[in-house]
Amino acid sequence: MDDHAYADAMPHHDLVIIGSGSGNSLLTPELAGLDVAIVEAGTFGGTCLNVGCIPTKMLVLPADRVVAAADAARLGVAFDPPRVDWPAIRDRVFGRLDAISEGGRAYRQHQQSTTLYEAHARFVGPSRLSLSTGEQLTADRIVVAAGSRALGLDVEGLREPDPARGLHTSDTVMRLGSLPPRMVVIGGGFVACELAHVFSALGVAVTQIQRGPSLLRHHEEVIAQRYTQVAANHHDVRLRTSPTSAVHEDGVWRVHLDGDDGPTHVEAEVVLLAVGRRPNGDRLDAASGGLDLHPDGRVVVDAELRTTAPGVWALGDVSAEHQLKHVANHEARIVAHNLAVDLGRTAGPSRRTDDRPVPHAVFGHPQVASFGATSAELDAAGTPYVTATQRVGDTAYGWALEDTTGLLVIHADPAGQILAAHCLGPHASTLIQPLVQAATFGQPAHEVARGQYWIHPALAEVVENALLGLPGQSR
Ligand SMILES: Cc1cc2nc3c(=O)[nH]c(=O)nc-3n(C[C@H](O)[C@H](O)[C@H](O)COP(=O)(O)OP(=O)(O)OC[C@H]3O[C@@H](n4cnc5c(N)ncnc54)[C@H](O)[C@@H]3O)c2cc1C
């Protein structure tokens, strides 16, 4: 077959989407009727649904219940020690999520206008893809929504996950057959903190290894320190410590460490690697498609989320600065709109990403939620700002909670525009939202605090009081 005849035989689609996570939500009514292909190398539905946000949060909930039951003694209520039924906890989560993933896959498989290729895609030319099944595709438009992957550690024994021998990443640890007696969690970031909380609350003896001076170290310092103190009350936290090698013998991992205490080691049946995630741009042969990459593997995009290759867009973890699902979802909405504009199906203009504050939450114990710069970052940038710190325990609902650790820090410019907020404590992920709203829409602190009623004596009074505590705000 000559080249031309081969090209004629090659499937051609109006639109190819690489990745079925946030990429799967692109297909809005404006794009109906297009001949679309979705290429998915892994489990349909991507990280958030199968191995990320949703299963972790569904596991955090029973863990929170265990911690709350133990804590109830301070309120005069004593429970018997909990009986943790791990298979029931695990199967509640994946009984629901696996069915959603399979339902989504079946829907796309049977949808007339959509072809689902279960394969790994890479570029072999402009608008041309080669699949791990041997097929090649061409497309008028391509969306790269290929996500990111968990990293191993460049340390002997810890380079690659090996779930069969108990060396996991977040991709596999949530599906353990049974709870191990001991677990070493390597890392002090989002994944490590959430899953150390889950497994330690459920009765596993967790040792968490963090090379830095605190857990969650990119957070506001007071919050990182307080989070670290609380975590250390629940499980063994080793700071300023790094693994130097690991060996597996008779079903037990011996992880050698070096740090403040000199060389030492820790043993466990399960090791969780939680040392960051790398964008999958480096596995796409991006250059062959004309896509530029940042040094960290992210696909380069402009404000309209176009890559450097004509007709190719990218979104989510593979290109975004923040590896967060609400960011990927927002970007999917932008790309869907911009595709529709490009196709003449929707009036322009194209939508652009903007500099709205990006909040996040860590669903550990306690919860942490944050957006905007830390005081260290504001100081380093020479930005003028004022700060208020409100303890949860100094509000009426905080008395009800007997809270001793929660706090909310707000940074604002001297005129009262909210720049950042950092919160630790019960429901921090929800509590911070009015501040995200105020910062996003430019509402000044005093207007937010005094321009509305705050339900008394709700936890939200923490926000009201923090706003009123900003220097220059009259009560
Ligand atoms: C344990 C954990 C907990 C998390 N919790 C939260 C949270 O609470 N809140 C939050 O906002 N974020 C959370 N995140 C981050 C969030 O999951 C991601 O930001 C989000 O899922 C990214 O979506 P995406 O569509 O960019 O990528 P993904 O959902 O990862 O989708 C990419 C898909 O592309 C496929 N793929 C990759 N390369 C190719 C290829 N070459 N060919 C074919 N297919 C390919 C992959 O198999 C994958 O299915 C969490 C992440 C983890 C790991």
Ligand SMILES: NC(=O)c1ccc[n+]([C@@H]2O[C@H](COP(=O)([O-])OP(=O)(O)OC[C@H]3O[C@@H](n4cnc5c(N)ncnc54)[C@H](O)[C@@H]3O)[C@@H](O)[C@H]2O)c1
């Ligand atoms: N609740 C949420 O929103 C949520 C939850 C989980 C993950 N995520 C997203 O996924 C991303 C990845 O999460 P993560 O926890 O894997 O990454 P992370 O960047 O949050 O934390 C990585 C941790 O690994 C440590 N580390 C990195 N390299 C190391 C090395 N060589 N030796 C020892 N320690 C090392 C770092 O010090 C850090 O503590 C997050 O940044 C976040 O965007 C979000």
